[in-house]
Amino acid sequence: MIVAVLVAALAAGRASAQSGFSAPGDTAAFALPDGPAGFTQAPSCPRGFTRLATPDALQHFRCVPEGSGTAAPAAPGARLRAGVLSFAPPPGFRVQDDWKDSVPMIYMELADSGPGKPVSITISHLGPNQSDFADLDAAVRRDERWQGAREVKPLRVLGVDARVTEVPERALSVYLPDGRDSYYAFVFSGPESLYARRRPDFLRLLKSVRRQARRP
Numbered sequence: 001m002i003v004a005v006l007v008a009a010l011a012a013g014r015a016s017a018q019s020g021f022s023a024p025g026d027t028a029a030f031a032l033p034d035g036p037a038g039f040t041q042a043p044s045c046p047r048g049f050t051r052l053a054t055p056d057a058l059q060h061f062r063c064v065p066e067g068s069g070t071a072a073p074a075a076p077g078a079r080l081r082a083g084v085l086s087f088a089p090p091p092g093f094r095v096q097d098d099w100k101d102s103v104p105m106i107y108m109e110l111a112d113s114g115p116g117k118p119v120s121i122t123i124s125h126l127g128p129n130q131s132d133f134a135d136l137d138a139a140v141r142r143d144e145r146w147q148g149a150r151e152v153k154p155l156r157v158l159g160v161d162a163r164v165t166e167v168p169e170r171a172l173s174v175y176l177p178d179g180r181d182s183y184y185a186f187v188f189s190g191p192e193s194l195y196a197r198r199r200p201d202f203l204r205l206l207k208s209v210r211r212q213a214r215r216p
Helices: 002-008 010-018 136-147 192-208
Strands: 049-053 061-065 080-082 085-087 093-098 105-110 120-126 150-157 160-167 171-178 182-189
Touching: 120 192, 136 150, 136 160, 136 171, 136 182, 150 171, 150 192, 171 192, 182 192
Parallel strands: none
Antiparallel strands: 049 061, 080 085, 093 105, 105 120, 120 182, 150 160, 160 171, 171 182
């Protein structure tokens, strides 16, 4: 579902990205309190700035001054929390924790993805209290309609059959039910050159998922 929004917003994002500068190399827009309008795909930011993932927004990346809440690598052997779940992040991925946002989300990006589209993993929690919520059936249909994805064999996560859609060599989305209406979405995406090599990292993350006690 998240990847679908990225694809649907691509054209708008390019126009928005171009309007953020008045001339090549001009970084004035980045000095604004909220940064530039943003990009649908990871940009090459000017010196002194770094890209910040904002997956719950229409534009999914912004360039911000270095040190402004950017993602950092997880410590070796660390387990991270995503709501009532915990998981082991893959080595080599930077982690950005935005679980307190209106759409709770953890974003991970492979540090050595190279230029262009990064290898990324997002974990989010979706429920009826969110303004743009789509139930699980609708999320799967949207993947099929917007991305050309196809629903494939379910994956067992926490002993539950999680629904799965895949765009071959591009994206894999796993939807884990959480109660009656809510669900967790695990989304892996990357360029075709790295997708097959890094897909096992995502599958290992899914196998590492455990349920934890709710925080007080």
